Amino acid sequence: MTTQANPSVKAPSSKVRWLFLGVSISLLTMLGVSGIFAARYLDRLHEQEQNASHLLGQRAQALSGLWLSIQNYNQAVEKFIAETNISERPVTRDQLDRLAVEIAANISGYPRARDPMEAALLAELQGVFSQQRTLYVAVVSAQPGNRLKAEQALANQTEQILAWSSKLQAWNGDRIQRADERMRLEFEGLQAGLTKTLAIGISAGLLLVLAGMAYILRLERQTDRRYTELAESRLQLQQLSASLVDAQENERRSISRELHDEVGQSLGALLMDLGRLSTEQPELRERLEPIKAVTERTVDAVRNISLLLRPSMLDDLGLVAALEWQGREVSRHSNIEVEVKSENVPDDLPDEYRVCVYRLVQEALNNAVRHSGARNAVVEVRQSSGTIQVQVEDDGKGFDPHRTRGLGLLGMEERVKRLGGQLEITSGPGVSIKATLPLPPPHGVEG
């Protein structure tokens, strides 16, 4: 018999499983994609920064070259102006020309990529320089009288060149700052983006974990409940089969008693009357004999059925006597000689123990008679250390106790289990069935 499954408990749906899988995968994908994205972005920033610093280096180099040649040129101009010895002038002039060419080269060597502001500054510088060149030419070619004035203008112009050059340098400094600023902003942007992605990822992950935990808890509760249900139904099943065994035993006992007490006794009285009748009226004896024979056969049949159902020895004489009787019965009606040994078995065993042991032995001997081809069987019952031990052994061909699980063996197991005992069946050649039953405490409820 099986118990009906509770219809309210459904199997955990596979939908939830797929949902979890989907969410987990998309979360991991999101984190992975934003990681790749951030790495690429950082790569690009790095490249930009390298580019910028390269350009700045170039510019700084060009500017410092320019600055140096302008300084040299100014010194040369001052020297030229201060030169009183006219004969020395051509030397200085050559020097000035060389320096002018150098400056021009420096200006044209300035990096090509320029933004408008930078280009404007550079153009101004170039303008001022070419004005100076003009003034210088004027100084060279001026009459000694005008010369002082021209020289004055030239010195002014030189200062202006220096000033423009400083402006250019300052602008370059600005530019570095601006580039730094831009980098910082971009980096902050990236940071913010990453923080956001991470926050979303972590909170989604947390949600996933919480949902997972809740789901697991629910499953656990379901499992618990089902386990309890299973244990309960198993217990019910056990109780049911126990009460079946009980009911069967009670039914057998009452039928047996009825047969023995009513039918048997009435037949006995009938036999006695028949006997008396045949002694009192000898002329009827011939006709009474067959009636007597039938009645005797009926008495025998009733007695045998009654004993089979419930051996009255179990009630009249106790367990050991009943087992000995059974051993003799089996010996009488089969090819097996049964020996019954007992040790310390108390007469006042509770009824369920007597019945259990008796039926166990009965079943074991029946099996031996039917299947084993045994010649001898030994039944041993003893009480020791608070248990009743029963063992039935035969010398037959044996059977496979794992495969042969007949109703008889099951019934045996059921009876033994019910009293908290253990049943052990071993079979090689020959079968040994051994049961150990813990006895009830000495002051049991048995009346």
Next chain:
Amino acid sequence: MQTRVLLADDHKLMRAGLRMVIDSQDDLTVVGEADDGRAAVSLAAELKPAVIVMDIAMPSLNGIEACRQIREAHPEIEIVMLSMHSDEGYILRALKAGAKAYLLKDSAEADLTRAIHAVGAGKSFFSPAVGKVLLEDYMRKLERSGVEDSYELLSPREREILQLAAEGKSSKDIANLLHLSVYTVETHRANLMQKLNLKGIPEMILYAVRKGIIS
């Protein structure tokens, strides 16, 4: 003088049948009827019958237990046990409880008066069918186990003493009968009991019935 008989059986029909059989004999009289073991015990004390015819299977107190109690309190009362079973478990226990005769209910009518007379004279009595079943069991066992019949081990004198003792005679009676000393009889008894592996008089009586030495 009539032998006073008490009937103990829980079935009225059975008691009526028994009573008719007993009443048909001039030297027997039924002095009372008990319908269970307890009533049998108290009536035995009250009526002091010479013989009780007792059913083994009775409610509240079975015949064997009632027999033991009555024999303990009144050893002079003899008991004829009535049973449906010709099994040595019952017979041996009935003997141990102190019964002298064992009758099967199927043949009660034919054997009852003989049984009552036998126990009244201090002898044992068993339904012929009982001896037959016991002998069959015994012979089968011997045959299957291949063991020699231990009766063959007994000397003629021991067999003689076995029969007399199983019939219920004391060592002193036997000594007088055979013109032996009580001591010699006791020695023979001990020897034969050992040879037959018997413990106590009930087992000896059972053995004798089984072998057909007494009936």
